Amino acid sequence: MPVHGDNRDTSASGCRIWARPWSCGHLMESIGKMIAAGRGQSAFELLHASGRLPSPKGVATRVIRLTKEEEVSLAELARVIGGDPAFVGRVIKAANGLISRGRRPVVSVSEALMVLGIPAIRALATGFSLLSEHRKGACRAFDYEGYWSHSLALALGMQAAVVHGRAAASDEAFSFGLLLRVGELALATAYPEDYAGVLEGVQGGGAALLEPECAAFAIHHADLGAEMLEHWGVPKFFTQIARHYDDVDRPVFDPGGRQERLFDAMTLARAFADFSLAPEGERVTCLDRMIERGGMLGVERDDMVAEAARMFTLWIEWIALLKLDPPVSRRFPDIDVPAATSHERPGAVEGVRLKSERERERLVVARSPDKPVVLIVDADGPGRRRVARLLAGEDCAIVETGDVRGVLDFALELQPHMMILGCDDAGEEVLEMVQTLRRTSIGRIMHTLLRVRDADDDTLVALLEAGGDDAVPMSCADRLLLARLRAGLREVRLQRELEHDRQELQGFAAQLAITNRRLHDMALTDPLTGLRNRRYAMDRIEQEWAGAERSGRPLACMVIDLDSLKDINDSLGHEAGDSALCRVAQALKKSLRVQDVLCRIGGDEFLVICPGGTLSTTLTCAERARQAVEEAMLEFGGKRVALAVSIGVAERWPEMADASELVKLADRGAYLAKQGGRNAVQSVQKPG
Numbered sequence: 001m002p003v004h005g006d007n008r009d010t011s012a013s014g015c016r017i018w019a020r021p022w023s024c025g026h027l028m029e030s031i032g033k034m035i036a037a038g039r040g041q042s043a044f045e046l047l048h049a050s051g052r053l054p055s056p057k058g059v060a061t062r063v064i065r066l067t068k069e070e071e072v073s074l075a076e077l078a079r080v081i082g083g084d085p086a087f088v089g090r091v092i093k094a095a096n097g098l099i100s101r102g103r104r105p106v107v108s109v110s111e112a113l114m115v116l117g118i119p120a121i122r123a124l125a126t127g128f129s130l131l132s133e134h135r136k137g138a139c140r141a142f143d144y145e146g147y148w149s150h151s152l153a154l155a156l157g158m159q160a161a162v163v164h165g166r167a168a169a170s171d172e173a174f175s176f177g178l179l180l181r182v183g184e185l186a187l188a189t190a191y192p193e194d195y196a197g198v199l200e201g202v203q204g205g206g207a208a209l210l211e212p213e214c215a216a217f218a219i220h221h222a223d224l225g226a227e228m229l230e231h232w233g234v235p236k237f238f239t240q241i242a243r244h245y246d247d248v249d250r251p252v253f254d255p256g257g258r259q260e261r262l263f264d265a266m267t268l269a270r271a272f273a274d275f276s277l278a279p280e281g282e283r284v285t286c287l288d289r290m291i292e293r294g295g296m297l298g299v300e301r302d303d304m305v306a307e308a309a310r311m312f313t314l315w316i317e318w319i320a321l322l323k324l325d326p327p328v329s330r331r332f333p334d335i336d337v338p339a340a341t342s343h344e345r346p347g348a349v350e351g352v353r354l355k356s357e358r359e360r361e362r363l364v365v366a367r368s369p370d371k372p373v374v375l376i377v378d379a380d381g382p383g384r385r386r387v388a389r390l391l392a393g394e395d396c397a398i399v400e401t402g403d404v405r406g407v408l409d410f411a412l413e414l415q416p417h418m419m420i421l422g423c424d425d426a427g428e429e430v431l432e433m434v435q436t437l438r439r440t441s442i443g444r445i446m447h448t449l450l451r452v453r454d455a456d457d458d459t460l461v462a463l464l465e466a467g468g469d470d471a472v473p474m475s476c477a478d479r480l481l482l483a484r485l486r487a488g489l490r491e492v493r494l495q496r497e498l499e500h501d502r503q504e505l506q507g508f509a510a511q512l513a514i515t516n517r518r519l520h521d522m523a524l525t526d527p528l529t530g531l532r533n534r535r536y537a538m539d540r541i542e543q544e545w546a547g548a549e550r551s552g553r554p555l556a557c558m559v560i561d562l563d564s565l566k567d568i569n570d571s572l573g574h575e576a577g578d579s580a581l582c583r584v585a586q587a588l589k590k591s592l593r594v595q596d597v598l599c600r601i602g603g604d605e606f607l608v609i610c611p612g613g614t615l616s617t618t619l620t621c622a623e624r625a626r627q628a629v630e631e632a633m634l635e636f637g638g639k640r641v642a643l644a645v646s647i648g649v650a651e652r653w654p655e656m657a658d659a660s661e662l663v664k665l666a667d668r669g670a671y672l673a674k675q676g677g678r679n680a681v682q683s684v685q686k687p688g
């Protein structure tokens with residue numbers, strides 16, 4: 001169903017064209033113009049081909065590939081997901097957010113897969129992989145931490161909001177919400193410098209960015225995000241809505257249709273996300289906006305407030321799980337939060353407890369960076385206090401909970417270094433929980449000590465084999481229990497030191513990888529003009545040659561030689577000569593087609609590879625390039641100097657031996673142009 005109501009102009013490539021009050025990188029400018037002229041590929045296709053867009057990595061790519069196969073088995077999918085312990089924890093958490101209150105929590109990946117379904121898993125894998133890869137980045141004005149915290153709130157908001165309008169399934173809505181703003185991340189990733197310039201020049205972000213983004217990059221974040229989502233297999237139904245994320249007014253949809261309801265759900269989710277990231281003093285106003293948005297979906301005020309409180313708690317849990325730390329208060333506004341009532345409709349997000357203020361405070365204390373965090377879990381209060389008393393003299397932060405059934409969620413959220421779990425027996429549920437915990441990244445390094453009421457040797461062995469680090473009968477004497485707790489803490493400290501070293505090494509490896517990439521890039525780039533260099537040009541023309549041979553598509557090239565550079569050097573100095581080379585590179589870039597590849601292959605020599613170009617089209621392009629240089633003029637030291645180039649053009653013919661023969665032919669054309677008096681285009685071939 002097409003979305004109506006968008007009265008901005010749309011170019012042939014799908015990009016909306018705006019007035020252009022902005023000036024950014026010249027390459028972007030050139031791309032923008034090409035697209036506006038409807039000559040090239042879309043800006044998304046170009047960016048995608050450049051490899052600069054964020055894309056899922058590692059396990060996520062395998063999950064995405066598998067979920068695209070028709071015959072994928074859940075067991076196979078679970079096995080692949082199990083390879084990434086961090087993802088395991090997140091999948092289980094996402095599934096637990098969806099199951100009904102009173103049901104046994106999801107504790108295994110296979111169960112989580114059944115609850116979430118394949119499309120949601122695919123989008124979750126994409127979202128979490130991007131999060132892992134792009135927690136930080138090179139764009140100085142982009143708030144990566146804030147972006148992900150806001151996106152998580154959007155995910156939770158979407159998950160809850162779609163239930164009211166019955167616009168979509170909650171599981172898909174969560175994953176979609178997580179990726180709703182991916183276009184912004186993409187621009188920050190692909191153009192860190194230029195995008196920082198755009199962000200710093202615009203107040204307020206959001207809709208205010210659309211116009212300058214379009215002018216600078218030929219596409220804005222809303223359209224780019226939607227294209228990326230489509231590329232990752234997110235249904236069009238969602239991606240159409242993503243295009244309207246920043247629209248202040250509701251676009252015209254079919255009245256009462258699903259698309260309209262999904263749009264309203266998105267605006268409610270956005271109001272919640274803005275509320276979550278707002279400074280504490282502005283939260284009440286933001287909450288009013290949520291209530292207003294909820295009203296559009298028929299949600300009563302009290303229900304909306306209760307739902308906001310519940311989602312906010314979930315959000316705090318998620319940001320803790322993902323180790324995000326947005327600089328905002330974790331306090332819900334001091335207003336009466338009604339007891340959860342009618343918002344618990346069938347299918348609504350349920351099964352999550354609201355934590356008391358005290359419990360929240362304890363979490364904050366527990367996250368002190370210096371002390372290991374010990375979680376004591378036992379339904380029996382005196383039993384919990386006994387362990388806490390024994391640990392009182394140890395250097396650790398203690399958190400207690402009596403909620404044994406919710407311990408998995410709680411542990412994933414709190415991420416303690418040590419967990420002491422008291423239980424009546426070592427039944428299947430306890431064993432399964434210990435095993436699941438062990439499969440998560442957090443559980444793998446957590447020291448678990450299990451205290452069991454009626455424990456014989458077989459019970460203790462079963463607990464240790466399930467993955468517990470230590471197991472003792474409840475009747476164990478204080479002296480022995482304390483010795484075991486201390487031994488556990490010693491191991492935890494060692495683990496933390498190792499983890500610290502590992503993180504340092506990882507950081508070092510990441511830095512090395514970045515340096516390597518930069519070096520590789522530098523090896524292929526001409527430092528003066530920023531164009532690709534001779535080495536790149538020769539590799540690239542070989543590739544294009546092979547492609548043309550396979551496909552039968554035409555291929556042409558131009559050799560461009562700057563006229564009289566020596567004279568400029570001699571009369572105005574070498575610096576002026578350098579400026580002349582840069583000016584010519586700029587003018588050429590602007591005049592060439594998007595698919596043409598411009599490289600500097602010698603002192604004053606450029607090569608343009610023209611995939612799909614015939615002799616006659618390339619002669620036309622070359623003439624345009626020649627004129628562009630002629631009009632460019634060099635301004636140096638108060639003087640204006642005319643510039644000119646001699647261009648030779650050649651087309652690949654089947655009888656040619658290889659790419660170097662093509663370049664030689666173009667070179668001979670350039671020589672002819674020089675002989676004829678310079679500032680001309682020539683070819684030794686004749687157009688057919």
Ligand SMILES: Nc1nc2c(ncn2[C@@H]2O[C@H](COP(=O)(O)OP(=O)(O)OP(=O)(O)O)[C@@H](O)[C@H]2O)c(=O)[nH]1
Pocket residue numbers: 528561562563564565566567569573574575576577578581602603604674678
């Ligand atoms: N400023 C500057 N000059 C360069 C660079 N690379 C090569 N040159 C100079 O470019 C000049 C090229 O000289 P020629 O091959 O005679 O070419 P030309 O002066 O452009 O004359 P025609 O090509 O015949 O029009 C030489 O003087 C080189 O020193 C560079 O990176 N910067």
